[in-house]
Amino acid sequence: MSRFHPFPTKLCSLLIASTILLTGCQPQVKPDPQPQPGKPQTSSDIWTIALIDGNKIGYSHLEQAEVTDNGQTYQKHHYVNELILQRSASTTRQRTELTSIETEGGKLVSCQTQMSDGTADKITAGRVHNGKLTITTTIAGRQQQASIPWKMEWRGFFGVEESLRSQPLKPGENRNLIVLAPVLMQPANIELVAGDYEPTTLAAGTQPLLKIDRADQLQIANGQTLTINSTIWADQNGEILKTLLPGLGLEEYRTSREHALAKIGSRPFDINASFSIRLKRTIPDPHATRRVRYRIHVKDGQPSDFFAEGASQQIKSLEDGWAEIDVQAISPQQPTAAAKQRQPTAEDTAANSLIQSDDDFVVAMAHSRESDTEDPWQLACQLEKFVYQLIEKKDFSQVFASAKEVAQSRQGDCTEHAVLLAALCRARKIPTRVAIGLVYVPRPGAPELAYHMWNEVWIKDGWYPLDATLGRGGIGGCHLKLTDTNLAGSSAFSAFLPVTQVVRRLQIEIVSVE
Numbered sequence: 001m002s003r004f005h006p007f008p009t010k011l012c013s014l015l016i017a018s019t020i021l022l023t024g025c026q027p028q029v030k031p032d033p034q035p036q037p038g039k040p041q042t043s044s045d046i047w048t049i050a051l052i053d054g055n056k057i058g059y060s061h062l063e064q065a066e067v068t069d070n071g072q073t074y075q076k077h078h079y080v081n082e083l084i085l086q087r088s089a090s091t092t093r094q095r096t097e098l099t100s101i102e103t104e105g106g107k108l109v110s111c112q113t114q115m116s117d118g119t120a121d122k123i124t125a126g127r128v129h130n131g132k133l134t135i136t137t138t139i140a141g142r143q144q145q146a147s148i149p150w151k152m153e154w155r156g157f158f159g160v161e162e163s164l165r166s167q168p169l170k171p172g173e174n175r176n177l178i179v180l181a182p183v184l185m186q187p188a189n190i191e192l193v194a195g196d197y198e199p200t201t202l203a204a205g206t207q208p209l210l211k212i213d214r215a216d217q218l219q220i221a222n223g224q225t226l227t228i229n230s231t232i233w234a235d236q237n238g239e240i241l242k243t244l245l246p247g248l249g250l251e252e253y254r255t256s257r258e259h260a261l262a263k264i265g266s267r268p269f270d271i272n273a274s275f276s277i278r279l280k281r282t283i284p285d286p287h288a289t290r291r292v293r294y295r296i297h298v299k300d301g302q303p304s305d306f307f308a309e310g311a312s313q314q315i316k317s318l319e320d321g322w323a324e325i326d327v328q329a330i331s332p333q334q335p336t337a338a339a340k341q342r343q344p345t346a347e348d349t350a351a352n353s354l355i356q357s358d359d360d361f362v363v364a365m366a367h368s369r370e371s372d373t374e375d376p377w378q379l380a381c382q383l384e385k386f387v388y389q390l391i392e393k394k395d396f397s398q399v400f401a402s403a404k405e406v407a408q409s410r411q412g413d414c415t416e417h418a419v420l421l422a423a424l425c426r427a428r429k430i431p432t433r434v435a436i437g438l439v440y441v442p443r444p445g446a447p448e449l450a451y452h453m454w455n456e457v458w459i460k461d462g463w464y465p466l467d468a469t470l471g472r473g474g475i476g477g478c479h480l481k482l483t484d485t486n487l488a489g490s491s492a493f494s495a496f497l498p499v500t501q502v503v504r505r506l507q508i509e510i511v512s513v514e
Contacts, residue, residue: 047260049203050083053249055269058083059260060252064158067101074109075102077158086268092117098182100156106166108133108156113183119401124185135185137489139353140402146489154178154187160214161240168238169194169212181218184494189217200233202241203255209233209241220483220494226501247504275503276441276448281510283447283478286440287470291328292477293511297321298502306502308437308481311341311462324511327477332377332459344431344458347486354487355419356404357426365407366427376430380457380466381473383424387417388471417468418453419487431458433486435465436495438508440478449480449508451499456484477513 046062060081067076079098084091095116101109112125123138133150136143155162159179169175173194181188193213200209216228233242243252283289295318296303303323309315316324351358357366369386373379393411401409403423406416418434425432432455439452454467454475463484465475482502485495 045257047255047257048252049255049260050081051251051253052269053274056262056264057085057269058264061257061260066104073104075104075106076100077102077156084264084268086270091268096183098157100158102156102158106155106159106162107152108150108154108180111156111180113185115183117400119405122400124183126180126185133180133185135489137353140356140404142351142353142356142359142402142404144353144489148186150187151178154180156180157182160190160192164192164234164238164240166238168234168236169210171196171210181216184218186219186494191215191217200242203253203259207235209235218494218497220497226497228497228500247501249504276450277438277506277508279440279447279449279508279510281447282442283440283510283513286442286478287467287472287476289329289476289478289513291326291512291514293513294325294327294480295509295511296323296325297507299505299507301501301505306482306498308483310481312465313481325480327480329474329476330462331464331474332462341462344433345486347488348431348433348458349426349429350488351423351426352486352488354400354402355423355426356402357423359404359407359423362404362407362423363427366424376428377457377459377464379428380425380430380432380459383428384421384455384466384468384473385471387421387424387468391417391420391468414453414469418455421455421466421468422487425455425457432456433463433484434495435479435481435484436499437479437481437483439467439480451503452479454479480508 044062044064046064048060048062049056050058050060058081060079062077062079064075064077067074077098077100079096081096081098083094085094086092097114097116098112100111103109108128110125110127112123115122119140124135125138126133126135128150131150131152132147134145134147136145138144155177157180159177163175163177169192171194175192177190177192178187179190180186191214193215195211195213197208197210199206200211210233212232212234214230214232216230218226218228220226229246231244231246232240234240239254241254244250283292296307298306298321302317302321303325304315304317307313307315307323307325312328312330314326316326318324356362366383369379369382373382390410391406391412393409401412401416401419403419406412406420407423422432422434435454435456437452438449439454441448441450454465454469456463456465458464465479466473467475467479482498483495487495
């Protein structure tokens with residue numbers, strides 16, 4: 001049985017939490033403001049359901065109310081989202097809570113995001129002060145703090161909803177604003193382009209709604225920008241009643257509480273069956289390959305905009321939006337003549353809230369591997385095999401455990417293998433990052449490419465791949481890389497965004513195998 005474990009379930013969960021819902025961060029003012037006696041309070045109570053291909057995967061609930069603190073009136077938004085997704089025989093349940101406190105004029109005061117998935121809660125809190133948003137990320141007891149510039153005219157996580165509600169768009173009208181993206185905790189440039197009113201299918205029937213094309217521009221790994229396109233439908237009062245992310249076939253509808261909380265069904269939506277890419281050609285012993293060439297087409301895009309290029313992966317553009325991607329096995333003993341690679345940064349070596357390489361238990365585990373070599377590549381390969389052997393229970397119910405949690409539980413899938421190997425290597429002073437992309441899955445009679453995470457370590461003058469779900473001392477030509485990240489802070493989740501942009505948009509053919 002294969003030992004690598006693709007992660008489309010957590011991809012979808014993070015995607016919905018960070019980009020599909022796009023509705024808020026969890027701010028808290030302490031002490032929490034209480035309703036002001038004798039003053040009428042404005043409030044709203046909104047329920048929605050989320051579906052992929054018409055299959056219900058969960059619900060969300062947004063409560064909005066006026067609250068006061070020390071005589072100051074604020075708008076409080078509290079949002080809860082619960083998802084249930086199937087991956088083969090395993091079921092993943094994720095709960096995301098978002099809370100924000102804003103002034104009556106819509107200026108952000110504070111926010112917090114809490115993600116619960118069966119592992120330690122992942123909490124990201126933000127507070128605006130003196131032109132900065134200070135962000136604190138806490139995972140498994142480990143805190144990491146950062147700050148970003150913040151302009152008072154920028155909006156919080158519910159900025160789009162509040163903008164449309166206070167001033168509804170008219171057909172043909174455009175609007176631009178900047179909001180704080182939930183989970184990702186970064187400003188997102190939003191463009192709204194209104195079309196016309198059209199008959200729109202909702203949970204309770206059909207009604208005419210204004211169709212609005214929405215484009216969210218976000219920063220991703222390595223300073224690149226990425227645009228997420230979606231469509232929203234709003235009524236004449238600016239209330240958003242439906243949202244669609246076309247690539248995933250994911251829809252959200254406004255509905256009643258009873259409908260939102262109704263049981264999903266006997267078997268949740270299977271992400272594996274829906275998001276993997278079927279192949280026509282089988283590769284014998286795929287991870288022993290030295291070189292594999294692929295032909296790739298991205299619907300409404302160019303492969304070079306999404307796939308990484310580097311020492312082990314080169315891209316050649318072809319006609320009609322196709323590209324040829326040449327992937328080859330590399331190691332310090334068999335390097336390539338590729339262009340000079342990006343040098344490791346301090347964050348590729350440092351501990352963070354997901355990769356706790358300075359935790360006593362993790363450090364002890366890293367040094368428990370007695371090695372007679374001073375060669376960092378050989379040591380990294382030994383640690384790769386150690387993680388491969390250590391994680392015996394392949395538990396797919398977690399969304400994203402930290403290295404410390406994996407070291408203690410010794411269970412998980414590809415992301416858990418990757419964060420633990422990164423922590424062990426960093427504890428031994430080897431710069432390490434994680435790579436995100438696709439991997440060949442040799443299913444009987446139906447080979448496919450599925451979304452996957454592995455590692456890259458810096459040795460001498462280059463990055464070299466390792467995959468602890470395989471434990472082979474390197475990889476062959478059957479990994480296609482989209483991006484990489486050091487998983488530092490809340491920005492770690494932005495590394496998943498390139499994957500969300502190619503899901504269900506890829507056509508891949510295997511050209512040749514060596």
